[in-house]
Amino acid sequence: MTTTSxxxxxxxxxxxxxxxxxxxxxxxxAVWPLISQMNPDASTIAAGAPIEVDLAPIAEGQDIKVFxxxxxxxxxxxxxxxxxxxxxxxxSSLPDPQTDQARVKEGHDQWLVVIGICxxxxxIPIAHxxxxxxxxxxxxxxxxxxxxxxxxxxxxxxxPIPPYAFVSDTxxxxx
Amino acid sequence: MSGxxxxxxxxxxxxxxxxxxxxxxxxxxxxxxxxxxxxxNYWWTFGGILSFMLGVQIVTGVILAMHYTPHVDxxxxxxxxxxxxxxxxxxxxxxxxxxxxMFFIAVYIHMLRGLYYGSYKAPREILWILGVIIYLLxxxxxxxxYVLPWGQMSFWGATVITNLFSAIPYVGESIVTxxxxxxxxxxxxxxxxxxxxxxxxxxxxxxxxxxxxALHVAGQNNPAGVEPKTEKDTVPFTPxxxxxxxxxxxxxxxxxxxxxxxxxxxxGDPDNYIPANPGVxxxxxxxxWYYLPFYAILRSIPSKLGGVIAMFSAIIVLAFLPWLDTxxxxxxxxxxxxxxxxxxxxxxxxLLGWLGGKPAExxxxxxxxxxxxxxxAYFLIVLPILSRIETPRAVPNSIADDVLAKYGKKVASAxxxxxxxxxxxxxxxxxxKAADEHGGPTPPSLSWSFAGPFGKFDRGxxxxxxxxxxxxxxxxxxxxxxxxxNLADVGGPGFSAAQALAVASxxxxxxxxxxxxxxxxxxxxLADPFPKPFPNENAARAANGGAYPPDLSLMAKARNYxxxxxxxxxxFFTQFQEKGPNYIDALLQGYVDPAPKDFALPPGAYYNKYxxxxxxxMPKPISDDQxxxxxxxxxxxxxxxxxxxxxxxWTAEPHLEARKRIGLQVMVFLIIFAFLxxxxxxxxxxxxx
Numbered sequence: 001m002t003t004t005s006x007x008x009x010x011x012x013x014x015x016x017x018x019x020x021x022x023x024x025x026x027x028x029x030a031v032w033p034l035i036s037q038m039n040p041d042a043s044t045i046a047a048g049a050p051i052e053v054d055l056a057p058i059a060e061g062q063d064i065k066v067f068x069x070x071x072x073x074x075x076x077x078x079x080x081x082x083x084x085x086x087x088x089x090x091x092s093s094l095p096d097p098q099t100d101q102a103r104v105k106e107g108h109d110q111w112l113v114v115i116g117i118c119x120x121x122x123x124i125p126i127a128h129x130x131x132x133x134x135x136x137x138x139x140x141x142x143x144x145x146x147x148x149x150x151x152x153x154x155x156x157x158x159x160p161i162p163p164y165a166f167v168s169d170t171x172x173x174x175x
Numbered sequence: 176m177s178g179x180x181x182x183x184x185x186x187x188x189x190x191x192x193x194x195x196x197x198x199x200x201x202x203x204x205x206x207x208x209x210x211x212x213x214x215x216n217y218w219w220t221f222g223g224i225l226s227f228m229l230g231v232q233i234v235t236g237v238i239l240a241m242h243y244t245p246h247v248d249x250x251x252x253x254x255x256x257x258x259x260x261x262x263x264x265x266x267x268x269x270x271x272x273x274x275x276x277m278f279f280i281a282v283y284i285h286m287l288r289g290l291y292y293g294s295y296k297a298p299r300e301i302l303w304i305l306g307v308i309i310y311l312l313x314x315x316x317x318x319x320x321y322v323l324p325w326g327q328m329s330f331w332g333a334t335v336i337t338n339l340f341s342a343i344p345y346v347g348e349s350i351v352t353x354x355x356x357x358x359x360x361x362x363x364x365x366x367x368x369x370x371x372x373x374x375x376x377x378x379x380x381x382x383x384x385x386x387x388x389a390l391h392v393a394g395q396n397n398p399a400g401v402e403p404k405t406e407k408d409t410v411p412f413t414p415x416x417x418x419x420x421x422x423x424x425x426x427x428x429x430x431x432x433x434x435x436x437x438x439x440x441x442x443g444d445p446d447n448y449i450p451a452n453p454g455v456x457x458x459x460x461x462x463x464w465y466y467l468p469f470y471a472i473l474r475s476i477p478s479k480l481g482g483v484i485a486m487f488s489a490i491i492v493l494a495f496l497p498w499l500d501t502x503x504x505x506x507x508x509x510x511x512x513x514x515x516x517x518x519x520x521x522x523x524x525x526l527l528g529w530l531g532g533k534p535a536e537x538x539x540x541x542x543x544x545x546x547x548x549x550x551x552a553y554f555l556i557v558l559p560i561l562s563r564i565e566t567p568r569a570v571p572n573s574i575a576d577d578v579l580a581k582y583g584k585k586v587a588s589a590x591x592x593x594x595x596x597x598x599x600x601x602x603x604x605x606x607x608k609a610a611d612e613h614g615g616p617t618p619p620s621l622s623w624s625f626a627g628p629f630g631k632f633d634r635g636x637x638x639x640x641x642x643x644x645x646x647x648x649x650x651x652x653x654x655x656x657x658x659x660x661n662l663a664d665v666g667g668p669g670f671s672a673a674q675a676l677a678v679a680s681x682x683x684x685x686x687x688x689x690x691x692x693x694x695x696x697x698x699x700x701l702a703d704p705f706p707k708p709f710p711n712e713n714a715a716r717a718a719n720g721g722a723y724p725p726d727l728s729l730m731a732k733a734r735n736y737x738x739x740x741x742x743x744x745x746x747f748f749t750q751f752q753e754k755g756p757n758y759i760d761a762l763l764q765g766y767v768d769p770a771p772k773d774f775a776l777p778p779g780a781y782y783n784k785y786x787x788x789x790x791x792x793m794p795k796p797i798s799d800d801q802x803x804x805x806x807x808x809x810x811x812x813x814x815x816x817x818x819x820x821x822x823x824x825w826t827a828e829p830h831l832e833a834r835k836r837i838g839l840q841v842m843v844f845l846i847i848f849a850f851l852x853x854x855x856x857x858x859x860x861x862x863x864x
Contacts, residue, residue, distance in 0.1 A: 015851070016855060016858075018851060019855045022851055023848065025844075026845075034234065037241075037242075037262050037264060037267060039262055041242075041264070042259070042260040043260045043658075043702070044260075047702050049700065
């Protein structure tokens with residue numbers, strides 16, 4: 001008697017566990033599309049395709065702001081002085097150590113291309129302002145140098161470099 | 176929910192919470208310990224199914240609202256971009272649009288169950304009235320939701336329904352203006368309908384809480400209609416009712432998934448795939464199937480105010496049911512006459528639904544009046560009289576006695592009746608939609624590679640169809656919803672991204688302004704839509720003898736023809752969804768020149784066998800050898816027609832392959848799950864018998 005009832009018990013338990021497990025799998029699978037729909041849709045992804053920017057109209061010492069994937073990108077034609085300033089500072093003294101050479105493309109050393117979003121809380125820094133001749137963020141006072149590196153204030157990191165490449169001497173492709 | 180709980184959790188943390196907020200006890204007493212009559216049949220699972228459907232509608236609706244734009248210029252395209260571009264957007268949209276129909280199917284079964292078993296009688300009058308309120312709220316919500324896609328039926332449905340209020344004497348016109356927020360249905364109307372469509376489901380949820388509260392105070396009715404007397408008459412809600420409701424719910428989900436994945440547009444109206452046009456009313460305005468019986472009542476009264484009063488009375492009369500039917504015996508099982516009249520009433524309601532989908536002419540008007548009389552007579556004459564003259568059979572002494580007695584044959588016949596009822600209603604809608612195409616032959620049903628549960632597009636046909644579209648159709652017809660990137664989409668014509676880009680860069684797109692403020696031309700990109708042949712509608716009309724060549728993006732879902740009874744019932748089972756491509760294919764080959772002698776062809780028109788009214792403004796668009804096929808397919812009009820129809824089916828339903836593939840997975844899963852639930856339910860209930 002005892003054996004039968006315990007065998008009965010196991011079989012029933014198995015059925016309950018199996019049903020519960022299948023229900024859990026189903027619920028998890030049903031949640032997937034509900035979450036996935038929040039990701040960028042196909043039109044947003046298509047609109048985020050690489051863009052080309054003509055550098056010819058940007059004179060030395062000037063900068064332009066272009067938008068790629070909704071983000072402002074600063075393209076700055078730096079003066080010799082600005083480049084020298086950026087390269088003169090000892091890297092080890094920086095909050096986020098990085099050489100200027102690592103932040104520009106070789107052979108195009110005067111061109112600085114950075115994403116103009118403060119690494120503190122996402123405000124847009126103003127170009128040609130601040131104590132380091134680079135960028136100054138008006139929100140919380142972060143100061144970036146002529147290489148877009150953080151020098152002073154609450155921001156933890158340098159301005160990020162977007163993926164880009166020189167198509168020709170006067171044209172870059174961002175993305 | 177029936178008073179203070181005596182439940183005490185054993186876990187100290189839960190005890191701490193319970194002392195301060197007795198929520199666990201509330202849940203325990205309402206959904207665990209709550210005694211349910213042990214003789215409930217599967218008709219009682221529809222309460223749970225309805226709660227589930229409300230949840231599905233709220234979740235999918237909140238998500239759709241994240242992507243939808245309530246503006247007259249953007250609403251239609253935003254719905255299409257949900258379906259085309261948002262991840263699983265097609266699934267969410269079809270779940271929501273078919274979910275509304277499922278909600279109503281379940282609520283009608285739920286209401287008829289209440290009617291049959293006398294669930295509105297003392298002490299459940301308030302429970303029943305709350306149910307009628309929920310039903311009214313559902314109708315309002317469903318109506319406003321149908322307006323949001325801003326297609327032709329949305330617009331004209333909104334116009335017709337809001338105009339109902341103009342029947343009110345003296346203040347009617349002012350009320351309608353107030354509802355519209357303008358002098359016609361327009362952007363303010365769409366905005367407020369969106370707002371209210373978002374609000375009302377939560378109001379419904381609130382009334383559902385009251386409904387469940389009232390239910391748990393009065394206790395559930397049951398098929399025997401005798402109240403539980405001893406503990407033997409009831410079983411605890413969990414696990415018994417929970418598992419039974421769960422099994423019912425999974426079976427209902429299979430039915431639901433059949434619609435969503437295989438026939439998502441079966442219950443919809445093709446006209447709603449045509450953007451709203453305030454200048455042209457569709458030939459037949461038909462509401463969604465769930466309003467059809469009331470629509471028939473509205474039309475059968477030959478007075479504007481009278482019709483509106485009759486329509487609203489048809490719903491309000493339900494609230495008075497507890498006082499119209501005063502018979503002591505609750506369940507119709509023991510009322511031989513009431514049972515027969517109940518089924519007659521079901522037939523009357525179904526026939527009214529069928530009439531609601533028919534044009535209001537000839538015999539249909541007379542039939543509508545007779546059936547409207549029958550509808551009201553059931554409530555106002557039959558039930559009051561029956562309560563006085565009928566001799567009921569003896570009811571069982573207790574629920575336990577009822578369980579011992581055998582019953583069940585009724586269930587099968589009821590299912591058959593309900594399936595027929597649903598079929599008839601759906602058919603009514605379908606025939607009404609196509610009724611304007613009288614006189615023309617039915618387009619032949621071709622065999623399409625994308626038909627059926629395993630359907631896939633024929634890549635070769637899609638590529639050839641694209642070529643035909645590009646070289647022939649696109650000279651007059653736009654295709655604004657398709658972008659070059661779509662050519663490389665999975666489940667599409669199978670272009671590589673590089674090929675699609677090459678196609679895109681062949682065209683010039685106006686862009687700008689540049690730094691100097693000038694517009695300039697650049698090569699097309701993948702993100703660009705297909706170019707338009709004309710800058711605007713007026714230019715298109717001027718170049719085409721006054722006719723506006725319609726946009727072709729959704730053409731394969733926006734055209735329809737009558738399949739007739741009983742074909743549309745079979746269409747549900749065979750998943751027939753190819754009316755659009757059949758029609759397009761037939762139309763392209765349906766030119767007859769010269770036109771039949773007895774047909775007066777207007778100037779500038781051409782005779783086409785399959786075009787509604789036969790006089791089409793489009794000249795025969797294609798002839799043999801007009802487009803060069805590189806793959807050896809014969810360059811015949813019939814191949815051109817079939818390929819371009821295939822291509823248009825893809826542009827109308829770009830995720831068709833994914834839909835059917837995921838549908839198969841969901842179906843297999845649900846069927847396995849249903850079996851498991853069935854055996855689990857049997858195991859659980861084995862103890863109770």
